[in-house]
Amino acid sequence: MGRGRTEMKRIHNDVSRRATFGKRRRGLLKKAGELAVLCGVDLGLLVFDDGGAGKLFDYCSPSTSWSELIERYESITNHKFQFQFQFQGIDHDDDDQQQLADLRRERDRLEASVRRQTGEDLPFAATAAELDDLEQRLECVLGEVREMKVHTSYTAHNSVLLTCPVFE
Amino acid sequence: MGRGRTEMKRIHNDVSRRATFGKRRRGLLKKAGELAVLCGVDLGLLVFDDGGAGKLFDYCSPSTSWSELIERYESITNHKFQFQFQFQGIDHDDDDQQQLADLRRERDRLEASVRRQTGEDLPFAATAAELDDLEQRLECVLGEVREMKVHTSYTAHNSVLLTCPVFE
């Protein structure tokens, strides 16, 4: 997609390769998010940038976490990853281990959630249409807020926010 | 890409959703492979098909493995996935207690963050003053959004949200 076909082999020119990496990586992350949303499936994408900083890019569909994904992958493939053996720290308390595992999962889920809401994960470039949409939503909320001001009493405007979430 | 725009929300029609899932899943897998080859990077993609068979689709770049990918993911994010190995042994470590405490703190922080972004926390008792404030903030964001629309180009609307958070 672009001016001229692209050979499916490693791009040797450093500059082009980096440029392509950035573009395609963003595109891939975007499409991963779209697939998850459109089809309501769980998925995860991990991309390592070995150059220099050794960054990591990843996407994990809403309502799941890498912990869960890996767990499911293991159960389906029957492959067990054997990391983190802690031979010298065997727990006396199953309960503790369980709690640790639960907490880690919970944390993963929340982190993913935060990343998504922050927009770190899904670099959807704002299109005019998206801005229009955002504007409309804002106006919706604003309208409701103003209407509330008219009433003498109300319990909570949470309902407004939840009914017409701007940042969903 | 296709006849008509596609709303970025779950496709409700079963037939369309499945068709789309098939097409986009193949497309995504293909692009993952292309990115890995063109840019010579390590990456992995996991897609679960929860419908019926509960199939799994995945791609892992050449010269690496899911084990490695997960290992690297762990080392970068500092997450420890401890599946399959709940030694009911004996633990001793204060280390565990420490970890538990750390994780709880982390979780609480993230939960708060999520709540804030969702707007759940806020306004249980909306006073007139608070409504005024909210209104003003909404207008602020709305203004920025409209200003963005004037520009021909922009990168992401995230900046607006982050710069002028309504529900902070």
Next chain:
DNA sequence: CGATCTATTTATAAGAA
């Protein structure tokens, strides 16, 4: 279900700024 066949929308490779 997949495989095909367009009409359109997207993604992007090269350049340009």
Next chain:
DNA sequence: TTTCTTATAAATAGATC
């Protein structure tokens, strides 16, 4: 370098088989 532009290659929605 990062960003923006633009010509083109690709992906894919919807219809059909």
